[in-house]
Amino acid sequence: MTDTVFGKIIRGEIPCNKVYEDEKVLAFLDINPLAEGHVLVVPKEAAETLDLLSDESAAAIGRVLPRLCRAVVAATGVKEYNVLENNGQGAHQAVPHVHFHIIPKPNSREGLGIGWPARGLEREAAASLARRIAGAIA
Ligand code: 5GP
Numbered sequence: 812m813t814d815t816v817f818g819k820i821i822r823g824e825i826p827c828n829k830v831y832e833d834e835k836v837l838a839f840l841d842i843n844p845l846a847e848g849h850v851l852v853v854p855k856e857a858a859e860t861l862d863l864l865s866d867e868s869a870a871a872i873g874r875v876l877p878r879l880c881r882a883v884v885a886a887t888g889v890k891e892y893n894v895l896e897n898n899g900q901g902a903h904q905a906v907p908h909v910h911f912h913i914i915p916k917p918n919s920r921e922g923l924g925i926g927w928p929a930r931g932l933e934r935e936a937a938a939s940l941a942r943r944i945a946g947a948i949a
Contacts, residue, residue: 814857815857815906815907815908816906817851817853817906817908817910818857818908820837820839820853821837821853821855827839827840828840830850830879830882831852831875831879831882833871833875834855834871835854835855835856835867835868835871835872836852836853836854836855836868836871836872836875837852837853837855838850838851838852838853838875838879839851839853841912844914845914845921845922845923846887846889846914846915846916846917846921846922847887847889847915847917847921848883848886848887848889848913848915849912849913849914849915850879850883850912850913851910851911851912851913852872852875852876852879852910852911852912852913853908853909853910853911854868854869854871854872854909855868856868856909857908858908858909859907859908859909860898860899860904860907860909861896861898861909862898863909864909868909872911876894876911876913879913880892880894880913883913883915884915887915887917889915889916889917891915891916891917892913892914892915892916892922893912893913893914893916893922893923893925894911894912894913894914895911895912895914895923896909896910896911896912
């Protein structure tokens, strides 16, 4: 696991606009927000992608994420928002340390823009795929 800018922020080596901290989680304002109130929620555990994160850190993130969303809504007055978590460069992850974005969506110009190239689901292939994924859950 390489050190990242978020590791440096967690260790206090570089500053951030902190909004929340507990034993396992740190949350702060994104330095290049897509909208006012864009917050990053980061486990202190240095896992690169979500599939590598421990259950303990995942639980700590899950416990606090809705509370942080409520706080962002209350502080910005913007009721609509996206929660985004990118994994891997090809999936737009720039910092290889797990982080959840909370991104207010005040209007059609600001906030997250989403491409959603949906396609159909073939019945038999879907059943087989669902079985494969279910069987792979550790
Ligand atoms: P990703 O594309 O990896 O999901 O998002 C990384 C995010 O981290 C970007 O939105 C970027 O603006 C933010 N970011 C990168 N470096 C820093 C930094 O030094 N401080 C803060 N607060 N945010 C950062």
